Amino acid sequence: MIDELIERVEKGEGADRELDGAIHVALFPDSAASRFITGAYRSEWWKFGTPQGLVYRTENGGGLPLPSYTTSLDAVIALIEEKLPGWHADVDFGASLAEDGTLGARLFRPLCNPPGNFTGDAKSPARAALSAFLKAHKEQHDAAR
Missing domain, CATH: 3.30.160.20 (Double Stranded RNA Binding Domain)
Structure with a gap:
């Protein structure tokens, strides 16, 4: 799995929020953001103007920041x-x-x-x-x- 992420990081360019999410899940599988990304709490991705970049939007209107690993x-x-x-x-x-x-x-x-x-x-x-x-x-x- 990590080898696949390394390949995507090295071959890609610019921001890739899907890849940022996959990296976060691989490194922090028990984090709240990872549970929302992979679990039963799946929602849509929304990008807000926050320092953290992408925020994972939950059904109840809350959001979880996700670092911009591919650009920051x-x-x-x-x-x-x-x-x-x-x-x-x-x-x-x-x-x-x-x-x-x-x-x-x-x-x-x-x-x-x-x-x-x-x-x-x-x-x-x-x-x-x-x-x-x-x-x-x-x-x-x-x-x-």
């Missing part, structure tokens, strides 16, 4: 801080710009222990960092099994 570097940094505390992200805006317009991002383990980092390539800084995060998160999740 701040949202991706918040993911890294919450899910991989102590890790460090580096997005390269120039040196790694490939001929196809992709940017590179690297995610480093705390104190390089064990050594190694994760890289992501995409058309925007947020997507590149998100790709690197998803790869690191997948390894951490797989290692915990």
Whole structure:
């Protein structure tokens, strides 16, 4: 599942609220927003002018904010801080710009222990960092099994 999300992040461009929702469900399956997205409380998506971007609208008129992972570097940094505390992200805006317009991002383990980092390539800084995060998160999740 995570591999599919990584592929969608790296191949896509711009905002993708469906992908944002799929990422949120994968990373926070027990959150209120995930229960509304996947559960019996399915409703329509509405976009409001909030800092969080998309808000999931419930039947009773309430709304749940959903971060804009595919467009917001701040949202991706918040993911890294919450899910991989102590890790460090580096997005390269120039040196790694490939001929196809992709940017590179690297995610480093705390104190390089064990050594190694994760890289992501995409058309925007947020997507590149998100790709690197998803790869690191997948390894951490797989290692915990």
